Amino acid sequence: MSTENEGTAVPPAPSAPPVPVESPAASAQGAAPEGGAPTAQIPAVPPSAPGAPEQTPAYAAPMGAGAPEAHGYGSGAPGAPVSAAEAGWPPPPPAVPSYADGGGSGAGGWGSSYEQPAPKRKNGRGGLVAAILVAALVAGGVGGGIGYSLAKNNDSSTDSTTVSAPSSSGDVKRASGTVANVAAKALPSTVTIEAESSSGSGGTGTGFVFDTQGHILTNNHVVAEAVDGGKLTATFPDGKKYDAEVVGHAQGYDVAVIKLKNAPSDLKPLTLGDSDRVAVGDSTIAIGAPFGLSNTVTTGIISAKNRPVASSDGSASSKASYMSALQTDASINPGNSGGPLLDAQGAVIGINSAIQSSGSGGLGGTSQSGSIGLGFAIPINQAKHVAQQLIKTGKPVYPVIGASVSLEDGTGGAKITEQGASGSAAVTSGGPADKAGLKPGDVITKLDDQVIDSGPTLIGEIWTHQPGDVVKLTYTRDGKTHTAEVTLGQREGDS
Numbered sequence: 001m002s003t004e005n006e007g008t009a010v011p012p013a014p015s016a017p018p019v020p021v022e023s024p025a026a027s028a029q030g031a032a033p034e035g036g037a038p039t040a041q042i043p044a045v046p047p048s049a050p051g052a053p054e055q056t057p058a059y060a061a062p063m064g065a066g067a068p069e070a071h072g073y074g075s076g077a078p079g080a081p082v083s084a085a086e087a088g089w090p091p092p093p094p095a096v097p098s099y100a101d102g103g104g105s106g107a108g109g110w111g112s113s114y115e116q117p118a119p120k121r122k123n124g125r126g127g128l129v130a131a132i133l134v135a136a137l138v139a140g141g142v143g144g145g146i147g148y149s150l151a152k153n154n155d156s157s158t159d160s161t162t163v164s165a166p167s168s169s170g171d172v173k174r175a176s177g178t179v180a181n182v183a184a185k186a187l188p189s190t191v192t193i194e195a196e197s198s199s200g201s202g203g204t205g206t207g208f209v210f211d212t213q214g215h216i217l218t219n220n221h222v223v224a225e226a227v228d229g230g231k232l233t234a235t236f237p238d239g240k241k242y243d244a245e246v247v248g249h250a251q252g253y254d255v256a257v258i259k260l261k262n263a264p265s266d267l268k269p270l271t272l273g274d275s276d277r278v279a280v281g282d283s284t285i286a287i288g289a290p291f292g293l294s295n296t297v298t299t300g301i302i303s304a305k306n307r308p309v310a311s312s313d314g315s316a317s318s319k320a321s322y323m324s325a326l327q328t329d330a331s332i333n334p335g336n337s338g339g340p341l342l343d344a345q346g347a348v349i350g351i352n353s354a355i356q357s358s359g360s361g362g363l364g365g366t367s368q369s370g371s372i373g374l375g376f377a378i379p380i381n382q383a384k385h386v387a388q389q390l391i392k393t394g395k396p397v398y399p400v401i402g403a404s405v406s407l408e409d410g411t412g413g414a415k416i417t418e419q420g421a422s423g424s425a426a427v428t429s430g431g432p433a434d435k436a437g438l439k440p441g442d443v444i445t446k447l448d449d450q451v452i453d454s455g456p457t458l459i460g461e462i463w464t465h466q467p468g469d470v471v472k473l474t475y476t477r478d479g480k481t482h483t484a485e486v487t488l489g490q491r492e493g494d495s
Contacts, residue, residue: 177344179285182342187237187295191206192205192235195222196225202231203222205221206352208338209268212269220256224256227249235294247391249396252322254311255378257387273349275381275382278302279305280302280305291335299330300328300330300373301329304327305326306325308325308454310456310460311376321353322460324464330375351383352375353378400432401431402428402434403416403427404421405417405444409454413444415441416441417440447472468490
């Protein structure tokens with residue numbers, strides 16, 4: 001990770017066996033096995049959980065009951081190594097960034113004592129936004145009580161005076177580029193998604209209109225519950241609800257496309273911007289259903305770009321997602337997952353996906369965490385390409401280099417392991433890395449001009465490219481720096 005991206009987003013991971021870079025291996029939940037540092041196969045399938053920030057980002061995912069603890073880079077124990085060719089998808093859940101998908105029903109969003117008067121929730125995972133922080137809810141409850149008390153006292157006072165603003169004829173016009181103007185145009189094309197599995201568990205997330213054919217773009221973790229025989233519905237701000245079906249989903253990218261059944265003919269797709277041109281400090285507007293409160297608009301700025309993030313819902317069967325994310329301080333909470341992150345002109349620049357946790361709360365236990373100003377979005381340029389692929393074939397395609405890299409932090413880069421997963425070769429014979437002359441023990445420190453500080457960072461950066469792209473890798477071997485051009489290979493599907 002580059003200097004400007006250093007921070008809590010990618011903390012060091014505990015020592016664990018290598019996982020192939022080409023396709024990260026799945027790992028059992030629990031203590032990390034003894035052995036070498038964890039590794040991951042670069043982008044064919046996400047690798048095991050890498051080291052991550054000390055804070056724990058969670059998925060900005062669905063609202064529901066019994067949401068698992070948030071995970072991301074760091075504390076999550078990586079799984080056993082997987083070969084580049086056979087690596088099982090997905091890698092073990094990271095311990096830091098988690099899906100912004102809401103926690104369990106428990107005590108509500110604010111903490112142990114506040115009962116949230118939100119719509120009745122389904123049993124299962126909670127809101128779709130990687131939950132991170134669980135603290136200040138009690139304060140929210142207390143503040144509400146104080147406000148009510150003051151209002152009551154004022155109402156009973158005989159000396160109180162009410163001042164009303166002068167009435168004006170007609171609607172107030174909002175200038176182009178204002179938050180109100182952007183929200184007015186974007187809200188009608190944003191939907192609240194309810195996903196329910198065949199067993200009745202599920203949650204609530206967000207999505208937005210991708211095209212006039214009825215395709216809705218969202219996060220994979222928002223619709224995961226409904227993939228196998230479940231039920232999906234999408235509700236627009238005007239109250240109109242439509243049944244929907246999953247067209248395709250990509251676990252590694254955390255992107256999914258659903259399609260409305262009997263879609264209306266007047267759908268208005270949101271304009272897609274260019275996430276490559278976004279600058280730190282640019283204004284952002286996030287739309288979603290935090291804690292089940294549909295059509296909520298929040299604002300902020302782009303806090304950082306190319307932030308390495310590995311996120312997961314923290315469950316035992318959790319599968320990690322990797323991204324080179326846009327970081328924003330716009331308030332993102334459980335239920336925001338899958339919603340659009342817009343620029344000041346109203347163009348979509350990202351998909352809200354995960355949030356950072358400030359403690360052990362996350363999505364676990366009986367409470368839900370809230371925003372602490374550290375939200376992460378999948379850049380729309382990447383999400384757009386993935387969506388188009390899913391609509392076309394129903395399956396994602398991941399670029400790979402055909403080598404296993406360590407997911408352990410502190411190696412000074414992405415180190416190619418001495419041995420791949422399940423005893424396979426760390427560098428696939430005849431694969432992209434092999435053809436470029438890379439060998440076990442080499443430490444990749446740059447991909448083109450992007451500094452690589454760990455295996456997870458390399459995976460996220462490779463996944464911003466397409467199979468067939470030629471990238472320049474800078475690596476060290478025996479204390480000397482070398483460069484090599486690598487033509488990325490590919491792997492289809494998440495399994």
